[in-house]
Amino acid sequence: MQGLMQHGALTLDKIIDHAAQWHGGREVVTRSVEGPIVRTTYREIHDRAKRVSNLLLALGIKPGDRVGTLAWNTGRHIETWYGIMGIGAVCHTLNPRLFPEQIAWIADHGGDKVIFTDLTFLPIIAGIIPRLPNVEHVIVFTDRDHMPENFQLAGEAPHFKGLLCYEDLIAEQSADCVWGGFDEGTAAGLCYTSGTTGDPKGVMYSHRSNFLHTFITMQPDVMGLSQRDVILPVVPMFHANAWGVAFSAPATGAKIVMPGARMDGAAIHELLETEGVTFSAAVPTVWQMLLQHLESTNGTISTLKKVVIGGAACPETIIRAFQEKYGVEVVHAWGMTETSPVGTLSTMTDALEKLPYDQQMPYRLKQGRPPMGVELKLTDDDGKALPHDGKAFGHLKIRGPIIAAEYFRGAGGKILDEDGFFDTGDVATIDEMGFMQITDRAKDVVKSGGEWISTIEIENIAVGHPKAALAAVIGVPHPKWDERPILLVKLKEGETATKEEFLDFLQGKIAKWWMPDDVVFVDEIPLGATGKIDKKVIRQRMKDYVLPTAVAAAGAATLAAADGAAAPVLYAPEPASEEIGEPDEPVEEVAAEAEPVLEPAHEPEVVAARILASEAVATEAAEAEVSEPEPASEPVTAEALAASLPDPEPVAQAVAQDPEDVFPHAPLVEPDAKPLAPTPEAAFDAPPVFVAEEAPLAMPIQPGRKAKAAKPDKAASGGKGDWASPILLVAVLVAALPAVLIVGAALGARFGGLDKAIAYDLLTRDLAPRIAWLSLGTDVLALIVAMIGGIGRHWKRAVLALGMTAATLGVLLVATSLGGRAAPVGDVATDWKAPLAFSEAVMNARGEAAAPVLDDPSLPVGSELFAGRRVAEVNAETCPAARTLVLERSPADAYEAAKTAVQAKGLKLVTDDPIDGRLEAGGESFWFGMRDDLVIRVRPDTAGARVDIRSVARDAGGDLGRNCGRVSGILKVIGG
Structure with missing residues (x-):
């Protein structure tokens, strides 16, 4: 038996509708890219978002099309989000801190057709547009007075029609636009992982998943937001939807303050104080900058009550500084792009709140407990469950309605285990109170003598040393223990230190066998695009490093080092090519969240040079693979290696990695490439994207043998031949x-x-x-x-x-x-007033090339009998049996009858949900292999049960009554 409640699709347009109607006057404040502070309201955001929708429709954007945004956190960005999602299109947020090659790759793989961008990122746009043959329009978030006068691309792009001015276009459009009306499983947003291991992978959020995530973030033990809050989302909107704040703020009616391009300590402090911010969220590096600014200026915090810190492990020094100096509560959080992103939060329980603050600290440092709607488990390498005792290290897996079920276009293959859990790639523990603690990424954990050593825990302690600015731990080979940890330290400016100082600092804080075998002082610790330490780059730089203890264990001479001298610098940033250029400051001096001015590496010419450089690197790598192997060399000592390396030089984040590390599969630009033709949809589904594939196999048609022609019967024809x-x-x-x-x-x-x-x-x-x-x-x-x-x-x-x-x-x-009387479109439904929609799984299976599934389709001009008429009207004429079936039986019985009918027709079940009364199935014609998708919904009715069906062909055009026959036949079986 099902409940008798109203059903409303959980679509995101309802969030901004709610904000406009019930919190319409609440402010949305933006530090604009042009400079001034701009104020608007949720009512105005709602109005302008509908204008964005009409703009997109005028540009030919259809439901399911991807629309890219390369932009800061601003009011215009929020308007565009809701304008895209409201018409069923997909908002694809692009991360400007990635390499230009990666941005181009992601935008092309995502199939973006239009890109919205800020003035700041026009040099990136100039460099990548020649690689995006499907993008004809780039809309700049600005007014006519600030539009660039001389915009030039870095290469040929005959498909590109030029820049468009956002404010001009918005002013031309009407604010009258119908939103929603589609299934809540419809795709809403697309966000790609950073791609630190292999190609970036797309996570496709649905309206339902983001709506449920909004409910989760509003829980008191998560973010606990309310209409009384003033929220400053420092975390960018291109990082997993700004952790959901762009939805939860308007959902609650909270005032929202958008920081724009300036996210340095002084700019953040100014907004906190002038706008009365009560809640904020960002990664640790942003808060380090803020705390340093407050310390240097003797600044104060007057209204801020809570900050959520995620993206990387939060050091104890930050948590204590906020709480003890400024009275601000820190909530340590963990999540991923794949988790929407909230996974766990270190909100204190009632029992922990009663403990002294120092006794709470071990729990505040952990990543915390999952909220309602998120499930966690730990497993060993064989997939067996591990106890929640705070000691057992295991693979962290997660499940729930806000967790990714697969990557966009099937990248990575199957990503769920047999129980439907997603492997996060993290190694963690869970204690008796349910607090989860990330001890490492699975690829970063140090395995010494068969036991795991947490690099994150050592780093968090080491960075608390008063002389340390940043710290990183990696594992290096050891002949006896397989791997041993080494500690890399970047000292604060003007400081000097010795290896022994840091080892002494770690004494008593970690197990003895966790103690690093060496401490290496470096000028730079590279950060990735999301502000995390990029250990892949560190491992690459340290690949030839040999531990002193490893040399001793191998029977080699013991390495000598002068007393009190810093350990030799055994790694350095890769030298940048002359075409790319180098900025003056090392990457760690620029916080991950703060990048208001583009580095020289983002100039159009430089972007083009980087793309061409990636080709050269790939070519060299290919040549290296076929060259003769070099004879094995003798073990390299630390002194010899240090002497052979160039002096370390600071390098920009934009060139912190070799392009081949980012895209190991193939060069992004072919030699002497001609202007690209539009990329076909089928090419998007072929991994890897830029590697040519063999032609698909096909079964050839075998013609029958021809009958031998009869020989002319000259005798019978009088000898004249048989003409x-x-x-x-x-x-x-x-x-x-x-x-x-x-x-x-x-x-x-x-x-x-x-x-x-x-x-x-x-x-x-x-x-x-x-x-x-x-x-x-x-x-x-x-x-x-x-x-x-x-x-x-x-x-x-x-x-x-x-x-x-x-x-x-x-x-x-x-x-x-x-x-002959069948409508020339294969779409038959029993109820066109509220036609059934398909789930995300079915829509993904249909593919981009399939006929669209519309709520009120009309027939194309050119149909002799039905040109331009509504399909609902034509269905009534051509398939009169396709009507809602009302039965005097329970919904459960009707559901079972419907399921039996579907199976009897030989259809393949896709969805079998008796609780929701929903069945989905696929059919295929025998001869032509033409496929159809069927959805059945059984709901309670005053008479007993109501059954509705919709059957839609995947191929456009007529179906000669195939779907009508299927619907009619199933209804007949159900009705008995």
């Missing part, structure tokens, strides 16, 4: 040709050799009937020839040709009579 036989043979072949075309087309479509447009529309529905009518004339000619040439000898061939033509025309006429 009539060749003519009659041609007549027979012409008569047989329509059937050959139809059978060949059916087999070709069935086994993948021909697509539907050729097999069904061209050969079967067009050429075959034309040739059949033509053969009627050749048959009459054959009869005349047979009578002249000797009816006794030739009547069989003449009658065979005529009979084959008659049979073919008869079949075609029957098919036409059966399907």
Whole structure:
């Protein structure tokens, strides 16, 4: 039995609708990219978002199309989000801190058709547009006075139609636009992972998942937001939807303050104080800058009550500074792009709140407990569950309605285990109170003597040393223990230190066998695009490093080092090419969240140079693979390695990695590349994207053997030769040709050799009937020839040709009579007032090239019987049996009857949800392999149960009544 409550799709347009209606006057404040503080309201955001929707519709954007945004946190960005999502399009947030090659790769793989951007990022746009053949329009978030005068691309892009001014376009559009009306499983947002291991992978959020995530973030033990809050989301909107704040703030009616491009300590402090901010969220590096600014200026915090810190492990020094100096509560959080992103938060329980603050600290440093809607588990390498005792290290897995089920376009294959849990790639513990603690990424954990050592825990302690600015721990090979940890330290400016100082600092704080075997002082610790330490780069730089203890264990000479001297610098940033250029400051001096001014590496010429450099690197790598192997060298000592390395030089984040590390599969630009043609949709589904694949296999059509022509019977024809036989043979072949075309087309479509447009529309529905009518004339000619040439000898061939033509025309006429009144679109529904929608799984299976599933489709002009009419009206004429079925039986019984009917028809079940009363299935025609998708919804009714069905063909065009027959047949079976 099902409940008798109203059903409303959880679509994100309802969030901004709610904000506009009930919190319309609440402010949205932005530090604009142009400079001034700009104030607007949720009511105005709602109005302008609808104008964005009409703008996108005018540009040809349809439901399911991806629209890119390369922008800071601003009010305009929020307007665009809701304008995109409101019409069923997908908002694809692009991360400007990635390499230009990565941004181009991601935008192309995502299939973006339009990009919205800020003035700041026009140099990036200039460099990547030649790599984005599907992007014709770039809309700049600014007004006419600030539009650039001389915008030039870094390469040829004949498809690109130029920059458009956002404010001009918005002013031209109407604010009258219908939002929503689609299934809550519809895709809403697309966000790519950073791609530190292999290609970036797209996470496709649905309206439902983001709506549920909004409810989760509003829980008191999560973010606990309310209408009384003033929220400053420092975390960018291109980092997993600003951790959901762009949805939860308008949902609660909270005032929201958008920091724009300036996110340094002084700028953040100014907004905190002038706007009365009570809640904020960012990664640790932002808060380090703020605390340093407050310390240097003796600043105060007057209204801020809570900050959520995630993205990287939060050091104890930050938590204590906020609480003890400024009275601000820190909530340590963990999540991923794949988790929407909230996963766990270190909100104190009632029992912990009663403890002294120092005793709470071990729990505040952990990543915390999962909120309602999120499930966690730990497993060993074999997938067996581990205890929650705070000691067992295991693979952290997560499940819930806000967790990714698969990556966009199937990247990475299956990502869930047999129980539906997603492996986060983190190694963690969970204690008896349910607090989870990340001890490492699975790829970063140090395995020493078969035991795991947490690099994150050592780093968090080491960075608390008063001389340390940043610290990182990696594992390096050891002949006895497999791996041992080493500590890399970047000292604060002007400080000097020794290895022993840091080892002494760690004494008593970690297990003895966790103690690093060496401490290396470096000038730079690289950060990735999301502000995390990039250990992949560190490992690459340290690949030839040899531990002093490893040398001793291997029986080599002990390395000598001067007393009190810093350890030799054994790694350095990779030298940048002259084309790319180098900025003056090392990357760690620029916080991950603060990048108001572009580095020189983002100039258009430099972007183009980087793309070409990636080709050269890939070419060199390919040559290296086929070259003769070099003889193994002797073990390298630390002194020898240090002497061989160039002096370390600071390098910008934009060139902190080698392009080949980012995209190991192939160069992004081919030599002497011509302007690109639009990338076909099919190419997006072929991993890896830029590697040519073999042609798809297809089963060839095997023609039948031709009958041997009868030899001329010269004796019977008086010795003049049988001139009539060749003519009659041609007549027979012409008569047989329509059937050959139809059978060949059916087999070709069935086994993948021909697509539907050729097999069904061209050969079967067009050429075959034309040739059949033509053969009627050749048959009459054959009869005349047979009578002249000797009816006794030739009547069989003449009658065979005529009979084959008659049979073919008869079949075609029957098919036409059966399907002649069928609408030339394969979409049949029992209820067009509220047509059923399909789940995200079905829509993904249909693919981009499939016929669209619309709420109120009309037939195209050109249909002889139904041109321009609504499909709902035509369905009533052509398929009168397709009506809502009301049964005097329980919904549970009706559901089982519907399921039985679907299975009896040989359809493949996709969704079987008796609680929601929803069945989804797929069907395929035998001959042409044409596929249809079916959805059935059983709901309670005053009479008992109500059954609605919708069946939609994946191929555009008519279906000769196929879907009508399926719907009618299933309804008949259900009704008994």
